[in-house]
Every structure is written in structure tokens, then in C-alpha cells.
Amino acid sequence: MKQITFFFLIICCAKSFSQTISSEIKKNNNPIFNGWYADPEGIIFDKTYWVYPTFSAPYEDQVFIDAFSSKDLVTWTKHPKVLDSANVKWAKKAMWAPSIIKNKNKYFMFFGANDIQNDNEIGGIGVAVASKPEGPYKDHLGKPLVDKFHNGAQPIDQFVFRDKDGQCYLIYGGWKHCNIAKLKADFSGFVPFKDKTIFKEITPENYVEGPFMFIRNNKYYFMWSEGGWTGPDYCVAYAIADSPMGPFKRIGKILEQDPKIARGAGHHSVIKDPKSDKYFIVYHRRPLTETKAESRETCIEEMHFDENGFIKPVTITNEGVKAHLLK
Template sequence: MKSLNSLLLVLLTGISGAFAQQATTSGNPIFKGWYADPESAVFNKQYWVYPTYSAPYKEQVFLDAFSSKDLVSWEKHPHVLDTAAVKWAKKAIWAPAIVEKDKRYFLFFGANDIQSDKESGGIGVAVADRPEGPYKDHIGKPLIDSFHNGAQPIDQFVFKDKDGQYYIIYGGWQHCNVARLSNDFKTLVPFKDGTTYKEITPEGYVEGPYMFVRNGKYYFMWSEGGWTGPDYSVAYAIADSPMGPFKRIGKILKQDPKIATGAGHHSVIHNKKKDLWYIVYHRRPLTETNGNHRETCIDVMSFDKDGLIKPVVITKEGVKAQRLD
């Protein structure tokens, strides 16, 4: 009997140890469900991810959010934004971007997938007092409701420059614009030359812009390829200004036929205290052929001695647990 009990103890210890080991990494995907275009942020010592609900356009009428204290355990916050709170948005709620300003949270989103200036929709802004919402329409109409420089008004990213100026960087259809945001995020402010939209499209750009600053340099990232295909990917450029010029350096995120395809439309998390960098992105499992079957994943992002981004290794394991406090 003692030997049997000892055997059971060993087995139970091994099982619990396996679970403990498993719980020390995020795993990929980081949460269940079909989600794409993840926008990541850090608020109140928590990691946040705001993705697109990946479904047919007419079913994309809300946004969920997810929060975590350690990158491993994620809590779902359903319907932080719903079209019921945005009267002009009817479908295709896409690619949220979020910033905290003056103790309020501003969620920028694309809606209605407009194909011309004759259609209603574009890029909107919602606001809430908490990261988990609920968010309500901030303007009552789109912030950007038409095509400029050939850019479809989707895939917005909001960037705060070192001088405190906020910019919106956006665009589909292989064109990318940058514009200055007003202090209240309700309008756009023309540049000194009188123009409102400046095109900064780099070579290979398709959609999904993202920008961050590291060591005084502006890293501009974007997605290339078709979002339903296996070769969707992320490339980048570096410049001395948010206006560029941005000369393409190369791809840093792409499919691994042994793990997943369609790896793209990303955002970046920077743990400033420990100087750790992560890339949050979507990809398609090898078992899936439906274009909407995309999952949100996370992997380590790093730099070489010259400040260039090293190619990201996409994994099934994800990243190690890492708290912000």
C-alpha cells in the first residue's frame, strides 16, 4: 500500500508540476476566440489588448477587451464598445487604437468599411472613464469620413510624440496618412503648411500602421500582403521624425508553415521598467482556411546592437509571465 501511495504521490506531483510549468508562459493564442488586429497598451499596471472581433463584417458590431497582470492569465471584458453607442456605425468595427489622456480613455476605431466618399463611415472616436469602458461616441460622427491621398479610412493608430503632440496614423488600400489631432480629439489640426493629411507611405505598405520611439528614433511598422492569405506579414522602417521619410528595412514577422500562417497586423508592448519588448499580433492556425479564423498571439521582440529589429520567432509557447509591478 505504501508503494502504491508513493506512486500516486509521484504522479500527482508530476501533474501539478506540469500545470505549474504551463502556467508560467502565456501560450499562443493568449485567449480563446477568433480575434485579430490587436491593439495593446499598459494601464494601471496591467496589460490590455483590444482586438477586432474576427467575423463576417455584418457581425462585427462590437469590440471586446482583455486585461492581464502577468501576460499569462487574461480577463475578458465583453462589448466595451457596441454600435448601440455609435449611431453612425453599422458594421465592420475594426482595428481599435487606444490612448489615455487627462484621466480618460479614448478608443479610435474604423467602421462600415467604406469604399468611396459617397458612403457613410470611416474612423471614429469613443471615450470612457475606465480602460474596460463602456465607451460612448465622442463626436457623434466620424473623425475621418473620406479618402485622402488614396487611403481608405481604416486601421488607425494614435501616436504621442515627444513634444506632447498626438498624431493619427492610418490607412488601407496601400496608402498611409498622418494627421495632427486637436487637444480634445474631436477634430484634426492642419500642419503649418496648411495641409491636413500628409502621406507617409513606405515601400510595400498595405495597412495596419504602428509607431514607437526607441533611443530617439521613430520606428514605423506596417502589414504587407493580403489579410486572408498565408503570407500576411509585418515590415518596418526607421526615421528621425514621425513624418519620415520612411525607407523600408525589411520584414520582421511572418508565417512559419510549421506553426501558423498569416502572421500580421500587430502592436507592441514595452515593459519600460525591465526594458522588455513584446509583439502582439494575429495569425491563422494551420487547421483553418476561413479568412476570419484568426487568433491573437504574443511573442518576444528584440533588437540588435545597431537598433534594428531582429526577426520575430513565432511560437506555440508565447512569452514568460511578466508583471509590471
């Protein structure tokens, strides 16, 4: 009898321990999915959250893009290789930083490829199109949309911004320069501005890469990454203006590393719940246990504003966010 009681106690303790572990795993929602992923673009399609990140690996291995979907920001489904270089003849490596937009029942993915270092190399910013968020995406143009350096900006880190009037802009740039250009309605090219220029520089102080823009209370919030992507100083800063053209005067950092949690927090995007004033910032960071440049994971936190509309500094956590369903 004592032996049976002893085994019963062991089973109960094991079950309790298992539930505790399970509870801890559920409690910590960062990273939001497994694997090395960076530069996440978060967006909502048909009451579903989507995240399109860079597959974080050596450049020669970055030949596809995966996507992830969720109904609640906690449980994610992987959609492998929604875009593959096999469907983009000119893309050979370094496919990264996708930006997604829905236009006339089609889904357009803007992406960087080949990490070109000068105007003589083939590559730059491309566009792919699909009939569903999960793809498959195929090359829209058969060539890069932007394949040259304009105003000193390397053609990478593209973001597509739709203004209140429906006009879409391409905002992009590495090497500490950021450009904005007005897209044609079919995303096949650009519409010149009134002064006949196509690419206008809107680079704020300390800008390095990773631009993102959104509108709140009729103000244009322009965000970007500063520092070096392989270092602990990587971070996100922002500015506010009355127009997507700026001028953008840097206000300050709102997301950076925490030596107790993770390093190199940056290259983000923002998701807003369309039915409330809840904002979420999706970003990548490097775990404290990792030293490789490519060892980056995708995380999410809630983002808040003060009474004057300024973004409050974001605390990076292991907990992430609680389940949040779209209504």
C-alpha cells in the same frame, strides 16, 4: 491488498498525467486568450497590460469590441463589449482595429466601422470615450472623425501616436496608402500642418495596412503589415526615421508565418515595459488547422534589437512569453 495497491497506482498515474497536461497548458501561452481575435492593440494603463483586439467574425457580426487585461502577460481577464455599436449610431458593421490612448483622465478609443469603399458611403474612423480602460465607451463626436478617402487611403486601421512634445497624431490607412494627421487636443478634429494640408501621405514601400509607431533612442520606428490578410504571406515590416513624418525607407520584414506553427502572422502592436528595455510584439495569426479568413488568434512574443538598433526577426512560438510583472 493487491487490488488496493493497483487502484492506488492508477490514482497516482492519473494525478501525474494531469500535472503533466497542466504543465504543458501553462507552458504554451499562445494564443494569450481564447476566441477568434485579430488586430490587437496592446498598451499599459496603471501597471496593467491591456489588449484591445478586433472580434474576428464576418463583417456583419463585428458590431462590438472586447478588451482583455492582465498583470503578467499570461493570465488574462475578458471585458466584454467595452464598445458596442448600440452606442455609435452610424456604425453598422466591421468595427475593427481599435487604438487606445489616455488623455486628461479620459480613455479614447479610435476605431474603424462599416468598411466604406468610397466617399459616398457612411463610415470610416470614429472616436469613443470612457472614464475607465474597460469602458463603457460612447461615441465622442456623433459622426466619423475621418469619413473620406484622402491620398487614396481607405479610412481604416487607425493608430494614435503621441510624440515627445505631447502632440498626438492619427496614423491610418488601408488600400496600400498611409496618412498622418495632427489631432486637436480634444480629439474632435485636426490641426492643419504649416502648408495648410491636413492629411500627409507617409506610405513606405510595400505598405498595405496596420500602421504602428514608437520611439526608441530618439528614432521613430514605423511598422506596418504587408501581403493579404487572408493569406499566408501576411507579415510585418518596418522603417526608421528621425521624425514621425518620415521619410520612411523600408528596412525589411520582422514578423511572418512559420509553416510549422501558424500562418498569416501580422497586424500587430508593440508594448514596452516603462521600467526596462523589454519590448513585446502583440499580433494575430491563423492556426494551421484553420482555413476560414476570420479564424485568427491573438499571440505575443518578445521583440529584440541588435547593437545598431535594428529589430531582430521575431520567431513565432506556441510558448509565447513568460510571466512579466510591471514594477
